[in-house]
Amino acid sequence: MEIKDILKPSLMILDLKANNKASVVEELIKPLVVEGIVKEEKVFLKVVMDREEQSTTGIGMGIAIPHGKSSMVTTPSIVFGKSKTGIEYEALDGKPSHIFFLIAVPEDSKEEHLKVLSQLSRKLMNSEIRAKLLNATTAEDVINSFD
Amino acid sequence: MKLVAVTSCPTGIAHTYMAAEALESVARKKGINIKVETQGSIGVENQLTEGDIEDAHVVIIAAGTNISKERFSEKTVLEIPITEAIKDPEGIIEKAINLEPKIKKLNKEAEEINKKEISVSTGPYKHLMTGVSFMLPLVVAGGLIIALSFIFGIDAFQQEGTLAAALMQIGGGAAFTLMVPVLAGYIAYSIAERPGLAPGLIGGMLATVIGAGFLGGIIAGFVAGYTVSYLNKVIKLPKAMEGLKPVLILPLLSTLTVGLLMTYVIGLPLKSIMDGLTSWLQRLSGTNAMLFGGILGSMMAFDMGGPINKAAYTFAIGLGSSNIFQPQAVVMAAGMTPPLGLALATVLFKKKFTKDEIETGKAAWIMGMSFITEGVIPFAVADPLRVVPSIVMGSAVTGALSMMFDVTLRAPHGGVFILPIPNAVGNLGGYLISIIIGTIITALLVGFFKKKAV
Numbered sequence: 001m002e003i004k005d006i007l008k009p010s011l012m013i014l015d016l017k018a019n020n021k022a023s024v025v026e027e028l029i030k031p032l033v034v035e036g037i038v039k040e041e042k043v044f045l046k047v048v049m050d051r052e053e054q055s056t057t058g059i060g061m062g063i064a065i066p067h068g069k070s071s072m073v074t075t076p077s078i079v080f081g082k083s084k085t086g087i088e089y090e091a092l093d094g095k096p097s098h099i100f101f102l103i104a105v106p107e108d109s110k111e112e113h114l115k116v117l118s119q120l121s122r123k124l125m126n127s128e129i130r131a132k133l134l135n136a137t138t139a140e141d142v143i144n145s146f147d
Numbered sequence: 148m149k150l151v152a153v154t155s156c157p158t159g160i161a162h163t164y165m166a167a168e169a170l171e172s173v174a175r176k177k178g179i180n181i182k183v184e185t186q187g188s189i190g191v192e193n194q195l196t197e198g199d200i201e202d203a204h205v206v207i208i209a210a211g212t213n214i215s216k217e218r219f220s221e222k223t224v225l226e227i228p229i230t231e232a233i234k235d236p237e238g239i240i241e242k243a244i245n246l247e248p249k250i251k252k253l254n255k256e257a258e259e260i261n262k263k264e265i266s267v268s269t270g271p272y273k274h275l276m277t278g279v280s281f282m283l284p285l286v287v288a289g290g291l292i293i294a295l296s297f298i299f300g301i302d303a304f305q306q307e308g309t310l311a312a313a314l315m316q317i318g319g320g321a322a323f324t325l326m327v328p329v330l331a332g333y334i335a336y337s338i339a340e341r342p343g344l345a346p347g348l349i350g351g352m353l354a355t356v357i358g359a360g361f362l363g364g365i366i367a368g369f370v371a372g373y374t375v376s377y378l379n380k381v382i383k384l385p386k387a388m389e390g391l392k393p394v395l396i397l398p399l400l401s402t403l404t405v406g407l408l409m410t411y412v413i414g415l416p417l418k419s420i421m422d423g424l425t426s427w428l429q430r431l432s433g434t435n436a437m438l439f440g441g442i443l444g445s446m447m448a449f450d451m452g453g454p455i456n457k458a459a460y461t462f463a464i465g466l467g468s469s470n471i472f473q474p475q476a477v478v479m480a481a482g483m484t485p486p487l488g489l490a491l492a493t494v495l496f497k498k499k500f501t502k503d504e505i506e507t508g509k510a511a512w513i514m515g516m517s518f519i520t521e522g523v524i525p526f527a528v529a530d531p532l533r534v535v536p537s538i539v540m541g542s543a544v545t546g547a548l549s550m551m552f553d554v555t556l557r558a559p560h561g562g563v564f565i566l567p568i569p570n571a572v573g574n575l576g577g578y579l580i581s582i583i584i585g586t587i588i589t590a591l592l593v594g595f596f597k598k599k600a601v
Contacts, residue, residue, distance in 0.1 A: 054157050055211055059233050065161045069188070071386050092234040103160055105188070114160070114189045121164035125172065125233075 001112050003120050003146045006078055009139035010035060016083040016100070024087050025049065025066050028079045028102040038104060040072045047072075048102070058091030062134065063124055067103035076113035077104045078120070080142055082133075099133050120146075149180045150243055151195050152207035155214050156229050159187035166209045166232035173236040179244070186214060205243045207232075223249045271369065272454055277337035278368055279461050282330040283560065286464050289322025290557035290571070297570040326468045327361055328352045331368035338372025342379065342393050346371035346401040353409040359417035360425075361465030366417060367409055374401045421469065428471050436473075437547040443474060444481030444546020444585075448538040451485060452521040464559055476556035476572070477549045479518055480582045481542035483562055486522035487515030487582070488541045488589020489534070496594040504529070504600070515586075518562035530597065537592035545585025552577025 011031050018024035025048055032038040047068035051057065058064040079102040086096030101124070103117055123129050123146060132145035152170050156162035167183040174181035184195045195218070200206065206222045208214065209232035216224060225243050232239055296304045296314035304315035328351035335347025350367025357363065378400055384392055408414075431439055446459035460482070463474035493500050493508030500508065507525050514522025527534045555573035558565055565571050572578050 051158060055162075055228070055230055057161065059162075059165060059230075067158060067160045069158050069160065092230055105158075105160060109188070111189055114187075117160055118164040118185070118187060118189060121161040122168040125165050125168040 001116055003116055003123070004143050006076070006113070006116050006120075007080060007143050007146075008077075011077060011079045012139050012142060013079070013081040014137065014139070014142075016081045016087070018083070019085070019087060021052070021087070021089050022049070024081070024083070024089070024100065025052075025102070028066065028081050028100055029104075031079055032073075032077060032102075032104055035077075037074050037077050038072055039074065044068060044070050044072045044104065052090075056090040056092065058089035058097050059124075060091045060093035060095065061127075061130060062086070062095065062098040063101075063130065064089045064091065064097040064099070065101045065103060065121065065124070067105070069105045069107060069109075071107040073104045073106040076106060076109050076117065078102065078117075079104070082136070099130070148204050148244065149182075149199075149202050150174065150205060150207060150240070151199050151203040152181060152183045152209060152232075153186060153195070153214060154183060154229060154232065155186035155210040155212050157211050159189075162211065162229050162233065163187035166229050166236075169233050169236040170207065170209070170240065173240050177240065179240065181240075186210075204248050205246045207239060207243050209239075221249060223247060272457075274334050274337040274369070274372065275365065275461065276457060278330045278332075278334035278365070279457070279464070281333040282326050283464070285322050285326045285329055286467060287558040287560045289318040289326070290467065291565065291568055292318030292322065294318075294557045294568060294570040323468060324355060327355045327364035330361060331364040331371065334365065334368025335372035335375065338369070339375035339379065342397045342401070343372045343375045345398045346375060346405045349402050350405040350409055353406060353414065354417070357409065357414040357418055358421065359409070359414050360421040360469045362421050362424075363409070363414065363417040365465075366413060367405055370408060370413075371401060371405045374404050425466075425469050425471060428466065428473070431550075436550040436553075440473075440477045440546035440548070440550030441543040442546075443477045444549075445539045445543040447478050447481035447520065447546070448485045448523075448542035449535070451524050451527060451538075456482070456520060460559070467557070467559070472555035472557055472573070473550060473553065475559035476554040476578060477546040479556055479559045479562070480549050480554075480578065480585065481546045482520040483515050483518050483582055484541045484545045484585035484589055485515070485520055485538035486511040487586040488538060489523050489526045489593060490515060491586055491590035492593040492597075495590055496597065498599055499594065499597040501600045516563045518560065533596040534593060537596060538589050540592055541585045541589025544588050545581050548581035548584060549578060552581060554578045554581065 016024060016027060018027045026045060029038060029041060029045055033041045038044045047070045048066050051068055052066065057066050081100035083098050086098050089097040091097050129145055133142065136142045136145060154163045154166040163185050164187060167185050170183055171181060182195060182199050183193060185192045200218060200222060203222065206219045206224045208224055208226045209229045211229045223246050225246060227239060292314050296311045299311035303309060303311035306312060328348045331351025331354065332344050332348035335343035347368045350371045351364040354363030354367050375397055378397055382392065382396060443459050446455050449455050460478050463478040467475050490508045490511035493505045497505065511522045523538060552574050554577050557571050566575060
């Protein structure tokens with residue numbers, strides 16, 4: 001299983017409308033609810049925001065990876081989101097965030113899924129991949145960024 | 148230059164791996180060898196071996212959660228929030244390189260062997276040792292503070308409002324009362340982790356109140372720990388109510404089980420065993436006392452810090468909690484003579500030791516005086532059949548003498564360094580004689596048995 005297998009066009013928002021932390025997380029959760037991956041929207045939102053309370057997932061360099069582990073999630077999934085204007089996400093470097101990966105994981109995940117997520121996290125530390133993601137305009141571009 | 152790091156974050160999904168990647172890529176750029184252990188949702192990956200840690204210049208811990216640092220006690224540790232590792236990996240690597248590594252203390256070989264022994268110990272023995280190690284500071288602090296109150300006279304604490312009374316209240320009233328509960332609590336904690344602590348502490352407190360002493364505490368701790376881990380396995384709750392399990396269901400049910408068992412079933416029999424043991428030890432005199440001291444002493448030397456040594460030690464401090472202080476004197480003296488005896492032998496019989504061993508002998512003086520029995524291990528490993536019987540004999544004699552002189556010791560820790568504390572030792576002269584004679588006998592036997600070094 002590779003990163004590509006977990007990135008789905010139906011779970012991508014290439015033009016985020018939200019303009020603050022709370023609303024961007026809400027917007028990113030929406031496709032998961034539509035696809036039936038998240039059962040209780042409110043509960044999962046709280047899980048993600050609680051994680052943010054502990055320490056922000058805005059890792060700087062324009063990237064944020066809100067995430068949550070909850071029994072309300074049926075399959076491990078990633079929602080990709082991109083904001084043209086950038087969103088203030090309490091990032092470590094204080095700059096606005098443009099690229100979002102919302103990671104949703106069920107309480108009892110299979111190891112192979114978790115491995116893919118750890119790979120994704122590692123790849124995001126690579127500046128080339130980040131540059132490709134920032135320039136991506138289509139779902140395909142996003143998926144190809146990880147080649 | 149080699150570095151090692153551990154990364155870990157609360158959910159273990161993203162930061163753990165990003166921090167690892169950040170540190171690895173900076174190190175790669177700088178041409179530094181780094182190994183990063185990740186403790187994330189997948190569990191521990193790329194685990195650091197003992198060798199990795201040994202070779203590392205500095206250990207970097209980037210964690211948003213609590214991670215155990217026991218492995219790194221010999222190392223300089225740079226602890227940082229996990230977000231720092233993502234934000235500024237360069238700065239952190241730079242800082243780590245510039246830190247001074249810790250120099251390994253005392254005798255390397257002995258410590259390593261000792262460490263191996265600890266790492267192989269598992270099961271009930273490990274749980275018991277966890278309990279004992281948490282109890283020990285209470286024994287030492289409490290025992291010495293009680294000893295201090297005796298500076299004002301042995302009955303001075305009976306005068307209310309005096310400093311002597313206050314010291315007795317701190318040492319006897321508080322520290323000693325907590326001993327058995329802490330022992331039981333941390334045995335249970337070792338078995339069942341956090342949910343085990345409450346029923347263990349409560350069971351231990353009941354053992355104290357009933358008078359079942361440290362034996363009751365040990366049993367309460369094991370019952371509590373295994374009860375919690377059993378209940379944790381069998382009780383299945385609907386997801387929505389799962390949060391109630393660790394705070395309400397497990398503590399309530401396990402405490403009831405342990406509490407009722409202690410009160411109605413095992414408390415009284417244990418109390419009578421404990422009372423029997425106490426009065427037997429109090430009546431011990433003459434040959435019997437010396438025999439007892441000899442056996443306890445030889446156990447201390449037999450495996451040099453291993454399970455038999457720890458069993459004898461646990462027994463002695465357990466009795467300390469019942470205000471019987473002779474066994475504590477026996478175990479400390481008998482634990483000091485093996486390294487002291489070998490140290491003396493390296494001076495008396497230079498020809499029977501290699502150059503390295505003579506060097507090790509110098510460290511053995513310090514270890515012996517500090518009551519680190521393990522200081523003798525390098526010698527014992529090199530020539531077990533001749534060294535072990537010698538140190539067992541020496542320790543047995545020391546133990547027997549200590550009992551004969553009716554020496555009491557209020558805190559079995561610290562070696563010679565606690566001897567000057569007023570009233571810590573009852574019959575200090577007798578104690579020193581016991582230790583010196585044991586040391587000489589050990590040295591002479593080693594000299595007699597050992598062949599010339601090649």
